[in-house]
Amino acid sequence: SYVLTQPPSVSVAPGKTARITCGGNNIGSKSVHWYQQKPGQAPVLVIYYDSDRPSGIPERFSGSNSGNTATLTISRVEAGDEADYYCQVWDSSSDWVFGGGTKLTVL
Amino acid sequence: QVTLKESGPVLVKPTETLTLTCTVSGFSLSNARMGVSWIRQPPGKALEWLAHIFSNDEKSYSTSLKSRLTISKDTSKSQVVLTMTNMDPVDTATYYCARIYGDQVVGAFDIWGQGTMVTVSS
Numbered sequence: 001s002y003v004l005t006q007p008p009s010v011s012v013a014p015g016k017t018a019r020i021t022c023g024g025n026n027i028g029s030k031s032v033h034w035y036q037q038k039p040g041q042a043p044v045l046v047i048y049y050d051s052d053r054p055s056g057i058p059e060r061f062s063g064s065n066s067g068n069t070a071t072l073t074i075s076r077v078e079a080g081d082e083a084d085y086y087c088q089v090w091d092s093s094s095d096w097v098f099g100g101g102t103k104l105t106v107l
Numbered sequence: 108q109v110t111l112k113e114s115g116p117v118l119v120k121p122t123e124t125l126t127l128t129c130t131v132s133g134f135s136l137s138n139a140r141m142g143v144s145w146i147r148q149p150p151g152k153a154l155e156w157l158a159h160i161f162s163n164d165e166k167s168y169s170t171s172l173k174s175r176l177t178i179s180k181d182t183s184k185s186q187v188v189l190t191m192t193n194m195d196p197v198d199t200a201t202y203y204c205a206r207i208y209g210d211q212v213v214g215a216f217d218i219w220g221q222g223t224m225v226t227v228s229s
Contacts, residue, residue: 001170033215035154042203042222043154048215086154090213095167096144096156 002091004099011105012077020102022070022087030089032070034063037101038083046085047072074104082106109133111143111204111220118226119194129187129204129220136182138162142211145178145189147200148222155200160187161211196227 005023012018022032032050035043045054047063050070060075074081087099115127127145134141144159158178159167168176177190187204201224205216 031213031215035216042219043205043216044219045215045217048217054217088154088216095169096146096159098146098154098156101153 002089002094002097004087004089004097006085006087006099006102008100009103009105011107012074013107014077014079016077018074018077018081018104020072020074020085020087020104022072022099023068024070024089025068027068027070027089028066030065030091032063032065033088034072035086035088036081036083037086043086077104077106079106109206109218111206111218113202113204113220113223115202115223115225117224118228120229121195121227123194125189125191125194125198125225127189127191127202127204127223127225129189131185131187131204131206134206134208136162136180136185136187140209140211142207142214143180143187144205144207144216145187146203146205146216147198148203149197149200152200154203157191157202158189159207159211194227198225199227200225 034047036046037043050065051063062073084101086101111131139162142161145157160178175192180187201222203222205219207214
């Protein structure tokens with residue numbers, strides 16, 4: 001089965017840049033999607049196909065994917081960005097797979 | 108406006124069968140570019156994909172839960188139904204339905220329902 005590995009937590013000061021990684025075997029060959037989930041709410045798509053942003057998602061959110069690591073980057077972090085973030089891919093052996101999630105804390 | 112809404116029991120007993128319904132609006136389940144998945148999240152834990160139904164009625168299931176799951180749809184009612192047999196307390200979770208638009212395999216879950224919390228307890 002295909003496994004996506006995320007750091008359990010990332011902390012960043014307001015105004016700084018947060019980077020959340022998602023590791024997987026040759027993940028660079030797959031399409032990676034990222035979701036933001038705030039407490040008590042459903043996940044929201046923030047990045048799709050590695051680096052595309054849905055309408056309504058701030059330009060501060062960006063993504064990249066290469067080799068064995070995909071990265072979600074949040075620039076000029078705001079208090080409202082505090083949430084859990086999940087990466088997700090489709091794999092032929094495991095179908096739809098989510099990472100374990102990363103809790104972003106804004107200091 | 109595209110929406111999905113889950114409904115079903117809040118509480119089920121161990122060994123019972125859970126039936127959840129996802130009612131969609133703003134799009135048709137017969138649209139070739141649409142598919143719907145069920146995804147769950149135990150309290151404080153990560154998201155777990157369960158099952159998917161494609162526009163052509165093809166189905167896909169989580170390997171670990173395949174023997175317990177059945178997904179189906181009623182296009183005329185705009186509903187996707189998930190049944191899970193032999194419920195156990197470890198199945199306590201919030202259950203979400205979510206849409207994939209576009210490429211129904213590698214596409215993203217672009218719209219999610221609000222989720223429905225299911226507790227398994229005697």
